[in-house]
Amino acid sequence: MPQITVEQAIGQALIEEMQRDPRVLIFGEGVATTQPHLVQQFGAERVRNTPLAEAIIAGTAVGAAATGLRPVIDMLFAPFLAYAMDAIVNSAGKLRYMSGGQFAFPLVVLAKTGAGWGVGAQHTHNLEAWFVHSPGLKVVMPSTAADFKGLLKSAIRDDNPVLFFNDMTLGYHAGEVDEGEAALIPLGKAVVARPGRDVTLVSYAKGVHACWQAAEMLAARRIEAELIDLRTLKPLDEETVLTSVRKTGRLVVVHEAGPLCGVGSEIAALVAEKAFSVLKAPIRRVTSPDVPTPSSHALERAFLPQAPAVVAAVRSLFD
């Protein structure tokens, strides 16, 4: 299997799905300018630049999705989604329900997230939980090149609005990736990235890579961590998490987003509600603090959950 980067995987997914389905189109700020090969291949009708106006980009996608097109919109940086919340949350997420099922909204919202680029809190904000909390939406946040491709293909084929978060720092991360139908990965399925018997690490996006490092450090201390990559945050694959915790009896959730009402809180609640009796130690979360993402490299490093913090959290469960 060929090795490609996350950025290439996203590009392949777009091309394959645009080839497969003429209803798929992509638009956003600079989409046509930065991807001339897409314009060349699919034409200016299906690959469009837009004004710097997130609310109308999102609204246009929602209206188009309800009436026969399957838009992919590139919102660039996740904090820009704040301007697009009405269309995504109030319209795409709710109008199927509120219309008694008359409409569907097959659309994908691409947004870059993840600290590490020093661009500060108005360009870096892990706000995936906002959308997990909103009914009618799906939320995807992969960590590997294969998952980026396979999940983006599935997101484009899904008949519901999907928020697809792309951690900027993973762009050059490479991995083996299939082509065509073999590349598909279903939404809503977590994966056991590394099997282990002593503790369950649950993470997603960049946090998965910190957990990999932590798992290796723990292995040196004879603690075998099982690493679960959620991949999709909504719908959440509860069974994969519960199965693992029932095996290990210990849970540490790791994510870059802040701790309050985050995905980690939900995972902790899930396990407390459905697997409390198997827990051998308290559930721990390793997250960034509840502060805006800093821009200084030194502060950004301090902000990010890193492998040593994961190791420390795991070791505390064995004291």
Add this chain to the structure above:
Amino acid sequence: METILTDRSPLGMHESMLLTRAYEEKLAELFAAGNFPMTCSSQGQEASAVGVVRALGPDDQILTNHRSAGHLIARGADPGRMIAEVMGKATGYCGGKSGTLHISVKELGVMLTSTIVGGELSLATGVALSKKMLKQPGIVACFFGDGAACEGIFHESLNLASVWNLPILYVCENNQWQAFVHRRETMVTDHLSPRAASYGIASTTVDGNDANAVLKSALAAVEQIRQTGQPYLLETYTYRQKGHISFDDQAHVDPSELAHWLALDPLTRMEQHLRETAGFTTSQLAALRTKAQERIDAALEFARQSPYPDPSALTTDVYA
């Protein structure tokens, strides 16, 4: 099976306006009597609704907002299913999941609605983009008010529609009120149509209380959109005769302004027109009003007899 109404005759439009008036008066009466949901009335704006909606064809699509009774009824919606929806009944157009504020009827081409003021403006561009790219016939009419025209999305929508050549009839129903605030407090100009020029969009303002005048302006606008593929802004200058929502007692409304606009009531004006041009008598006109009221009485009875949704419907229709 729903039937799209296209009757552009003065009598046909009058009957639609009478039905809308009877519907909204009935809902106000039921609220006043207690134990009935609040609604946002479009009373006074019936001519604006019917004049535009009847200028459309069966392939055209409509986006509306929370003050939608006139648009829905003019297009052919069944008042029984509308009242059922307001009451949260299973026979409502949205299975009771919309309530009064966001009734859509896909079969009638009354597509997406939003009660987030201006939300419909954000969606209209996408609906029109589908029409254009999928080469479907027809245009898109998007109804909003002067309040929505003060939202940023108004400008974003018109700009994109112009840049992308989208076939949208923007219909600004300038009813002078933005929820509980008079337009004079939020705008230094009286009219919205001049804003269109900033985006290279053609526009006009029409007397929104004269159904025949609205129809004429709307037909011309629709024809221009069909010919050019370009958007158009039609401002219907009208008046919201009732408060923002059922409980609004209008204590803050200037009585002389209200009296001025009540004298310009669109139904009275159409009756005058029917007398002068078609020889309708007072008793014939009264019979038309009675007929509309009887239809609404029957509609209410249908809604009352209808069942509420089964509790299992709580979690359906969330995902496709």
